[in-house]
Amino acid sequence: MHAVESIISKIATTEALASMGALLLDAGKISVSDAERIVIFQKQNGMRFGEAAKALGLINDDDIQKVLSQQFDFPCLMANEDSFSRELVAAYQPFSAQVEALRAVRGQLMLRWFINVHKTLALVSPSRGEGRSCMAANLAIIFSQLGERTLLIDADLRQPRQHGLFKLLGAYGLSDILAGRTDLTAVTRIPAFRDLSVLPAGTVPPNPAELISRGLKNCLQQLQSQFDVILIDTPSAEQGIDAQIITSNCGGALLVARQHKTRLNDLQLLKEALQDTGSQCFGVVLTDF
Numbered sequence: 001m002h003a004v005e006s007i008i009s010k011i012a013t014t015e016a017l018a019s020m021g022a023l024l025l026d027a028g029k030i031s032v033s034d035a036e037r038i039v040i041f042q043k044q045n046g047m048r049f050g051e052a053a054k055a056l057g058l059i060n061d062d063d064i065q066k067v068l069s070q071q072f073d074f075p076c077l078m079a080n081e082d083s084f085s086r087e088l089v090a091a092y093q094p095f096s097a098q099v100e101a102l103r104a105v106r107g108q109l110m111l112r113w114f115i116n117v118h119k120t121l122a123l124v125s126p127s128r129g130e131g132r133s134c135m136a137a138n139l140a141i142i143f144s145q146l147g148e149r150t151l152l153i154d155a156d157l158r159q160p161r162q163h164g165l166f167k168l169l170g171a172y173g174l175s176d177i178l179a180g181r182t183d184l185t186a187v188t189r190i191p192a193f194r195d196l197s198v199l200p201a202g203t204v205p206p207n208p209a210e211l212i213s214r215g216l217k218n219c220l221q222q223l224q225s226q227f228d229v230i231l232i233d234t235p236s237a238e239q240g241i242d243a244q245i246i247t248s249n250c251g252g253a254l255l256v257a258r259q260h261k262t263r264l265n266d267l268q269l270l271k272e273a274l275q276d277t278g279s280q281c282f283g284v285v286l287t288d289f
Contacts, residue, residue, distance in 0.1 A: 120250035160201030173202020
């Protein structure tokens, strides 16, 4: 009888280690004896393996997050990695309430915009400092986590931010493509997220509106055959007509407003200006940072 119980215990232990436990062992986070302690504690307290290991002080939240990302093939970064800006919460805190809210936005976009013939969407805001660039970057990350071939274009040729958020060092970008100085090889793959690419703004030109007017449409047509989702960061509307030109070339916009900062009248005027170009306004996302 004791031999049977011993075999059953070993089978249970093996099954528990087959997923999270095995990954923690492989990473050197726990030992075999630790694993046995965890399984016993897990059974006694009706907890999950990771919860039990954390309760025993053997691992921390970062360890659990890394293992979960491996188990579910869900790319994310650990808190001690500095590959990107900390503003990219979708990369560093993928299970936070803030990122869950972004996933809700992604879900609506998938159901109501990208499910049809649309592949491109501009993110537009009335003024600077309303979170548009950060929103675009984080949305791009969570679309790529869904397995969508995602491209983030920094079309803010006045005060670009995406190269800083993703810590890109290349000199060429969208402006250089539009000026004929380079080609689509300026698109940069982001290895940490296998389905994410970024096209930075490139050289800041003296004539951004003119560059966008004459070349963006053709550039987008070429890129649409390579990607499922293309998100475009734009200059704020207060900086010129660029956002209207960009939106008219991609067909639709997601408006970004900041709580306690963006004026409702400014938002309404922007919506009307975009609609006058024949573009659709998908909706408004309110940031509260």
